[in-house]
Amino acid sequence: MAGKWVRMVTAQTPTNIAVIKYWGKRDETLILPVNDSISVTLDPAHLCTTTTVAVSPSFDQDRMWLNGKEISLAGGRFQSCLKEIRSRACDVEDEEKGIKIAKKDWENLHLHIASYNNFPTAAGLASSAAGFACLVFALAKLMNAKEDQSQLSAIARQGSGSACRSLYGGFVKWIMGKDEDGRDSLAVQLADEKHWDDLVIIIAVVSSRQKETSSTSGMRETVETSLLLKHRAKEVVPKRIVQMEEAIKNRDFASFAQLTCSDSNQFHAVCLDTSPPIFYMNDTSHRIISVVEKWNRSEGVPQVAYTFDAGPNAVMIARDRKTASLLLQRLLFHFPPNAETDLNSYIIGDKSILQDAGIQGKEDVDALPPPSEIKDNIPSHKFRGDVSYFICTRPGRGPVLLSDKSQALLNPETGLPK
Ligand SMILES: Nc1ncnc2c1ncn2[C@@H]1O[C@H](COP(=O)(O)OP(=O)(O)OP(=O)(O)O)[C@@H](O)[C@H]1O
Ligand SMILES: C[C@@](O)(CCOP(=O)(O)OP(=O)(O)O)CC(=O)O
Numbered sequence: 001m002a003g004k005w006v007r008m009v010t011a012q013t014p015t016n017i018a019v020i021k022y023w024g025k026r027d028e029t030l031i032l033p034v035n036d037s038i039s040v041t042l043d044p045a046h047l048c049t050t051t052t053v054a055v056s057p058s059f060d061q062d063r064m065w066l067n068g069k070e071i072s073l074a075g076g077r078f079q080s081c082l083k084e085i086r087s088r089a090c091d092v093e094d095e096e097k098g099i100k101i102a103k104k105d106w107e108n109l110h111l112h113i114a115s116y117n118n119f120p121t122a123a124g125l126a127s128s129a130a131g132f133a134c135l136v137f138a139l140a141k142l143m144n145a146k147e148d149q150s151q152l153s154a155i156a157r158q159g160s161g162s163a164c165r166s167l168y169g170g171f172v173k174w175i176m177g178k179d180e181d182g183r184d185s186l187a188v189q190l191a192d193e194k195h196w197d198d199l200v201i202i203i204a205v206v207s208s209r210q211k212e213t214s215s216t217s218g219m220r221e222t223v224e225t226s227l228l229l230k231h232r233a234k235e236v237v238p239k240r241i242v243q244m245e246e247a248i249k250n251r252d253f254a255s256f257a258q259l260t261c262s263d264s265n266q267f268h269a270v271c272l273d274t275s276p277p278i279f280y281m282n283d284t285s286h287r288i289i290s291v292v293e294k295w296n297r298s299e300g301v302p303q304v305a306y307t308f309d310a311g312p313n314a315v316m317i318a319r320d321r322k323t324a325s326l327l328l329q330r331l332l333f334h335f336p337p338n339a340e341t342d343l344n345s346y347i348i349g350d351k352s353i354l355q356d357a358g359i360q361g362k363e364d365v366d367a368l369p370p371p372s373e374i375k376d377n378i379p380s381h382k383f384r385g386d387v388s389y390f391i392c393t394r395p396g397r398g399p400v401l402l403s404d405k406s407q408a409l410l411n412p413e414t415g416l417p418k
Helices: 076-086 103-107 127-142 149-156 161-167 215-225 227-249 253-272 283-299 321-334 352-356 362-366 372-377
Strands: 007-014 016-020 025-027 037-041 048-056 063-066 069-071 092-094 099-101 110-117 171-175 186-191 200-206 304-307 314-318 347-349 387-393
Touching: 007 127, 007 161, 016 161, 016 227, 016 253, 016 304, 025 215, 037 161, 037 227, 048 127, 076 127, 076 149, 110 127, 127 149, 127 161, 149 161, 149 186, 161 171, 161 186, 171 227, 186 227, 200 283, 200 321, 215 253, 227 253, 253 304, 253 314, 283 304, 283 314, 283 321, 283 372, 314 321, 321 352, 321 387
Parallel strands: 063 110, 347 387
Antiparallel strands: 007 048, 016 037, 037 171, 048 110, 063 069, 092 099, 171 186, 200 314, 200 387, 304 314
16 A cells, blocks of 8 residues: 555535424434434535545545635544544555555545535534535545445434435435444435425525524533423324325325424424523524415415524425425515625526526516515515525435546645645
8 A cells, every 4th residue: 555646536415404303312422313303305506515535645644624724623523433434444446546455454544535515614504414424425435335325324423413314315314213322323215306306495594693502502402401302202203204204205295394394393492492492593584484374374285395403594395396486586575685685696506496486687576566465464574685695406316426536626646625
């Protein structure tokens, strides 16, 4: 293994949004949850992490750069993932480059890791989920580990619980497991992204000034103080998991939406039941819920599901493209962009939904009529600037390797960021 070679692998991994939430751990170090959860993987075209991992005998320590800045790998979560994946490394031979790494060599070789999130890291868009899933997936490829996606998910879980669900595309279940060592706490795919490809997802990134409680400390406080969480984990979630699996299997949007909204609301109720109470949603979040609830009610059958993680951003899932364009009209009516924001940066991702909604410019936003369900309730307030921007996306695929060398984030000669 001597020489000056650098071997590297680049991968791209999606983020995910839970429709049955994970909240509460029974083991903090291994990251073992108190209930199963189910998520939808989001299209990596709009939200994803790209990670390049490299190994070389010339590296003298493990190093990592996140979005161009060097970060410490000393934290327990990074160390757990690195240790677990190293212990599964196998022989690697690259005849073209004349590289031969024996299984036992991996203990002494150091790694360079560079990662980039194509969305804001601190905006509550589950960067840790895509990030840890990508790290583990890329390292497994680099080290020729023979583990399947589910076994890799149990390693990513030790970086961040929700990360285990980003090892698959489509619809994913994290099975809480029973074993004390956590080996059976892993993700499985329920259906791939093609199974239900009518769904359209619109994320409202809500402006928030307040500092939020991290998921990790928030759920610790909930486990310590909330009686409602015990009821949720024991009585409510197990039934909902069965119903949600059925709804996904049958593409039953009415049940899917009802379960998704109820579970998000119960998660936030559990936060409120924590002492001291945790508030993740803000007034804008509540207004978005009200817009969707009023519309769903007036239609008689749910058109859109909403769900909120540990922050004020709304993730809305529309039953199809037509519904998504009607939703976007409603959202833009209530939450038009600020004077200084142009429409092109206000609606990002799949902009074709905007065209479907018949909106070409800001004048079309100003001309939007009040939605029929609120017409009798004038005055209908506008909340200009309360949403930072919207991301239009859809369910998407799981992790992939990027073989195009130009997409690598590390220099192939030096192993340092490009
Ligand atoms: N691309 C990445 N690769 C590895 N780790 C990452 C990556 N992106 C984020 N992380 C890790 O995740 C941490 C951020 O996680 P945190 O849970 O605070 O925010 P979030 O996941 O963006 O939001 P939320 O969990 O509230 O949805 C970072 O400090 C870093 O440790
Ligand atoms: C509200 C959630 O998004 C909580 C996610 O929590 P994290 O996975 O970020 O927490 P740690 O395991 O402590 O890293 C719900 C969910 O994704 O299921």
